[in-house]
Amino acid sequence: MLRIRRFEERCVELYSAAKIRGFVHLYIGEEAVAVGVNEVLTPEDAVVSTYREHGHALARGLTAEAVMAEMYGKTTGCSGGRGGSMHLFDASRRFYGGSAIVAGGLPLVAGLALGGRMRGLPRVTCCFFGDGAFAEGEFHETANLAALWNLPLLLVCENNLYAMGTALAREHAQTDLAMRAASYGMPAWAVDGMDVEAVEQAARRAVEGIRAGTGPHFLELRTYRFRAHSMYDPDRYRKKAEIEPWKSRDPIDRLMHLARDNGELDDAELTRIEHRITDGIDRAVEAAEQAPEEPVEDLLRHVTSTSAEGVDRP
Numbered sequence: 001m002l003r004i005r006r007f008e009e010r011c012v013e014l015y016s017a018a019k020i021r022g023f024v025h026l027y028i029g030e031e032a033v034a035v036g037v038n039e040v041l042t043p044e045d046a047v048v049s050t051y052r053e054h055g056h057a058l059a060r061g062l063t064a065e066a067v068m069a070e071m072y073g074k075t076t077g078c079s080g081g082r083g084g085s086m087h088l089f090d091a092s093r094r095f096y097g098g099s100a101i102v103a104g105g106l107p108l109v110a111g112l113a114l115g116g117r118m119r120g121l122p123r124v125t126c127c128f129f130g131d132g133a134f135a136e137g138e139f140h141e142t143a144n145l146a147a148l149w150n151l152p153l154l155l156v157c158e159n160n161l162y163a164m165g166t167a168l169a170r171e172h173a174q175t176d177l178a179m180r181a182a183s184y185g186m187p188a189w190a191v192d193g194m195d196v197e198a199v200e201q202a203a204r205r206a207v208e209g210i211r212a213g214t215g216p217h218f219l220e221l222r223t224y225r226f227r228a229h230s231m232y233d234p235d236r237y238r239k240k241a242e243i244e245p246w247k248s249r250d251p252i253d254r255l256m257h258l259a260r261d262n263g264e265l266d267d268a269e270l271t272r273i274e275h276r277i278t279d280g281i282d283r284a285v286e287a288a289e290q291a292p293e294e295p296v297e298d299l300l301r302h303v304t305s306t307s308a309e310g311v312d313r314p
Contacts, residue, residue, distance in 0.1 A: 001031035001032060001035050001196065001251060001255065002252055002274070002277055003280075003281075004034065004035070004054065004058050005252060006281055007058060007064060007067070007068075007281055008028050008054055010285065011024060011026070011071060015231050019289075020072060020085070022086075023051070023084075023085060023231070023232065024071075024085045025051050025052040025085065025086070025230045025231075026052070026054075026227045026230075027052055027053075027055035027225070028226045028227050029223065029226035029246065029250070029251075030052075030055065030224070030251075031055055031252060032193060032194055032196035033128075033156070033158050033193050033199055033221045033223055034058075034128075035196055035199075035200075036196045036197070036199025036200040037128075037154075037156055037199060037200075037203045038056070038059040039200050040200060040204045041124065041126060042124075043061075043093070044123050045094065045123055045124045046094045046095075046096060046109070046112050046125045047094065047096065048096045048097065048105040048108055048109045048127045048128070049095070049097065049098045049105065049127075050098055050133075050158075051085070051099065051100050052158075053097075053098035054067060056098075056128055057078070057088045057090070060090075060093050062093060063284075064281055066078040066090070067088060067284075068284040069284075069288040069291050070083055070084060070085075071084065072291065074291035074293060075292050075294050076287070076288075077288075078090050079097075082294075082302070086099070086100045096108065102136060103129060103132075103133035103136035103137075103139055104138070105127055105129065106127055106133065106138040106142040106155075107142055109125045109127040109155075110146055110151060113151040113216075116152065117151060117152055124152050124153075124207055124211065125153050126156060127155055128158060129155075130160065131157060131158070131163055131177060133157075134157060142155075143181060143186070143218070144184055146216040147186050147215060147216055150213070150216075151215065152211070152216070154203070155216060155217070156203075156219050157181075158221050158223055159177055159220050159221060159222050160223050160224050162225075162229065162237070162238070164233075165233070167238075176190070177190075178190040186216045187209060187218070188218035188220070189202065189220070191220065191222065192222060193222045194222075194246075194251045195254060196254075196255055203219065224243075226243065226246070226250075
């Protein structure tokens with residue numbers, strides 16, 4: 001969680017210095033969700049994310065070097081420099097990317113889960129999405145088919161109370177999303193998304209149920225983003241008085257205090273962890289700075305086919 005936090009804090013600095021361009025959506029405050037869920041997934045499981053996916057990618061095992069280079073738009077990035085912040089991808093980690101479209105990943109996970117089941121593979125497909133996606137038709141279509149076909153699918157709703165700048169209560173007549181998801185006939189429950197242990201326990205329970213053949217499960221992780229929707233967002237739709245109580249429940253501080261109380265972490269060890277993380281991010285930034293950009297002559301690569309096979313020519 002600390003690695004995700006420090007990585008994104010560095011991204012803020014780099015964006016402000018115009019080193020990183022385009023849209024950037026920060027995960028600061030929500031780290032417990034990505035870490036807690038990924039802790040119970042295996043390398044054979046599949047993950048599909050959103051445009052707020054830096055934390056998911058790092059928790060899944062993508063290297064800071066590959067993610068930072070992608071942020072820079074360099075060829076050494078995990079998507080070859082063509083995806084940027086919103087389209088991280090690594091097939092070797094079965095991390096099938098972020099999507100700039102709200103709810104865009106949901107139909108994909110239904111297909112991935114169905115494909116794995118048809119091949120007889122003991123895989124779980126996990127999809128992260130926000131509370132805004134719950135209002136989209138893609139969620140309801142996917143939930144219906146997943147339950148109807150008993151798909152091995154974990155639906156993880158990161159409910160941070162805002163769909164961009166729209167508060168949950170202004171968008172949904174019924175704000176208990178877990179209860180609504182349960183109407184599709186799947187196990188569903190709400191979890192404190194600021195508590196990484198609670199997230200891990202809930203995700204483990206859900207994944208064990210999915211592997212046992214009980215079909216899709218839904219988790220509503222009640223969390224909060226400390227920063228604005230994106231780096232472009234002036235964040236005028238909420239007041240500081242709302243944000244500060246959530247910051248007092250910071251998932252990283254919460255875990256640190258617990259580890260200290262249990263005698264598992266002292267200041268010296270925390271300092272070593274901080275240094276290790278900072279050094280790693282420094283190396284990632286240096287590598288991204290030195291990495292090559294894609295040559296102009298390669299701009300059509302992966303855009304048009306170089307093969308005449310199957311192409312009708314005049």
